[in-house]
Amino acid sequence: MNKSTTLREHLNEQAWQLLKNTIIYHHNQPIGTVAASDPTVEALNYDQCFIRDFVPCALVFLIRGNTEIVHNFLIQTLKLQIKEKQLDFLEPGRGLMPASFKVVADAGNQSLRADFGDHAIGRVTPVDSCLWWLFLLRAYVKVTGDYTLAHQPEFQKGIRLIMGLCLSARFDMYPTLLVPDGACMIDRRMGINGHPLEIQSLFYTALCAAQELLVNNAENADVNLAVTNRFQPLINHIRRHYWLDLERLNEIYRFKSEEYGEAALNQFNIYSDSIPYDQLSRWLTEDGGYLAGNLGPSHLDCRFFTVGNLMAILSGLASEQQSQKIMNAIAQRWEDLVGCMPMKICFPALKYRDWEILTGCDPKNRPWSYHNGGNWPVLLWMLTAAAYKTGRPELAEKAIEIAAARLEKDDWAEYYDGKNGRLVGKESRKYQTWSIAGFLLAEEILKNPDAIGFMTFKSYIPNHE
Ligand code: GLC
Numbered sequence: 001m002n003k004s005t006t007l008r009e010h011l012n013e014q015a016w017q018l019l020k021n022t023i024i025y026h027h028n029q030p031i032g033t034v035a036a037s038d039p040t041v042e043a044l045n046y047d048q049c050f051i052r053d054f055v056p057c058a059l060v061f062l063i064r065g066n067t068e069i070v071h072n073f074l075i076q077t078l079k080l081q082i083k084e085k086q087l088d089f090l091e092p093g094r095g096l097m098p099a100s101f102k103v104v105a106d107a108g109n110q111s112l113r114a115d116f117g118d119h120a121i122g123r124v125t126p127v128d129s130c131l132w133w134l135f136l137l138r139a140y141v142k143v144t145g146d147y148t149l150a151h152q153p154e155f156q157k158g159i160r161l162i163m164g165l166c167l168s169a170r171f172d173m174y175p176t177l178l179v180p181d182g183a184c185m186i187d188r189r190m191g192i193n194g195h196p197l198e199i200q201s202l203f204y205t206a207l208c209a210a211q212e213l214l215v216n217n218a219e220n221a222d223v224n225l226a227v228t229n230r231f232q233p234l235i236n237h238i239r240r241h242y243w244l245d246l247e248r249l250n251e252i253y254r255f256k257s258e259e260y261g262e263a264a265l266n267q268f269n270i271y272s273d274s275i276p277y278d279q280l281s282r283w284l285t286e287d288g289g290y291l292a293g294n295l296g297p298s299h300l301d302c303r304f305f306t307v308g309n310l311m312a313i314l315s316g317l318a319s320e321q322q323s324q325k326i327m328n329a330i331a332q333r334w335e336d337l338v339g340c341m342p343m344k345i346c347f348p349a350l351k352y353r354d355w356e357i358l359t360g361c362d363p364k365n366r367p368w369s370y371h372n373g374g375n376w377p378v379l380l381w382m383l384t385a386a387a388y389k390t391g392r393p394e395l396a397e398k399a400i401e402i403a404a405a406r407l408e409k410d411d412w413a414e415y416y417d418g419k420n421g422r423l424v425g426k427e428s429r430k431y432q433t434w435s436i437a438g439f440l441l442a443e444e445i446l447k448n449p450d451a452i453g454f455m456t457f458k459s460y461i462p463n464h465e
Contacts, residue, residue, distance in 0.1 A: 082116075399442075
């Protein structure tokens with residue numbers, strides 16, 4: 001065994017020990033992991049278990065055969081889901097799941113206290129939690145073969161409520177989900193309200209999971225039909241209208257505006273002056289492309305958002321050809337998108353007046369910091385899984401090597417700053433659990449690429465393609 005293999009094994013072992021130390025117990029049962037264990041700063045809510053943060057941890061536990069913690073997590077978080085309609089309508093909608101929860105002890109009694117964004121900074125709505133929960137339930141069922149858990153009446157009801165929340169009639173004409181700003185991993189104001197890609201990719205993933213897990217019976221008939229009916233419109237909408245490559249940029253650049261009626265080519269009335277076409281025409285490579293960040297009336301957000309693009313590959317929301325082009329973009333714009341730590345949460349950063357208006361002058365989200373163009377180690381697992389799904393393992397290996405050289409030295413930082421991600425984030429936590437789990441998960445995929453089977457879905461091919 002050579003020296004670097006031994007070092008990597010040592011690193012893996014260290015990460016695994018750290019991950020195990022983050023486990024939270026409820027009545028002596030493991031039920032989740034804290035978000036971070038940084039002894040040097042006030043915990044705020046980082047001592048809680050976040051649903052989105054637990055996902056990579058859960059996948060590592062599943063791969064390593066520790067299925068019990070994931071089983072308990074799924075059961076306990078399902079109990080926290082909003083089940084009843086509130087008469088004052090001030091409570092969150094039925095089906096919603098909290099961003100995070102913690103175990104509280106009251107007179108010797110332990111209970112779980114959930115945060116639906118009612119305590120979180122900025123009072124942001126955790127739309128993504130219920131979508132991640134479904135993704136994880138499906139992964140658990142695939143790994144363990146335990147369909148009976150998902151088929152239990154409470155679980156079927158939970159899935160129906162999530163789908164009901166996503167698929168019910170609303171003030172919107174699009175097949176995508178309309179959400180407020182900060183409703184996902186980016187949980188601060190970042191100008192992503194509307195129809196952000198991250199939510200759409202997770203919504204599609206949740207639809208796939210629901211289709212696999214909902215039993216075919218009379219009680220589920222309506223929801224099953226609604227799920228089936230949403231696939232095609234959602235896929236067509238995203239693959240067509242969110243897609244950006246040189247060819248599409250050229251079309252948008254020459255768009256006519258103010259078109260009325262069904263035959264309009266520029267359906268969303270995008271004004272080409274609102275598109276950074278000069279930068280984009282230089283940044284896009286011949287065979288690269290990606291899904292844009294958001295789409296609405298006269299609004300196409302051309303920023304590259306990583307979770308949305310990578311989850312579109314894993315779920316099959318992006319077509320196979322688009323998936324290859326997204327990976328080409330990552331490979332050819334490596335310095336911008338991966339740089340010194342895999343990988344950027346979005347690119348490019350908002351600057352000057354855009355930063356002032358769209359973030360509300362948020363100092364934590366200064367250009368190239370935190371959510372505004374920071375680099376997040378947790379994204380390594382999605383990059384690795386997407387690289388394997390598209391047959392590009394060399395990209396995963398290169399990214400993991402970069403991360404392995406720094407993560408331990410930097411005490412498993414939460415995020416990195418700077419245009420190329422060279423600086424440890426200004427307010428970054430140390431010992432951030434999903435940085436540890438993201439690395440371990442990437443390593444597990446590298447050792448056993450078949451594991452991506454329970455994090456991915458087959459590409460859906462619309463009838464007319
Ligand atoms: C930050 C991140 C969020 C994460 C939380 C806990 O708020 O923006 O995505 O879930 O920290 O790590």
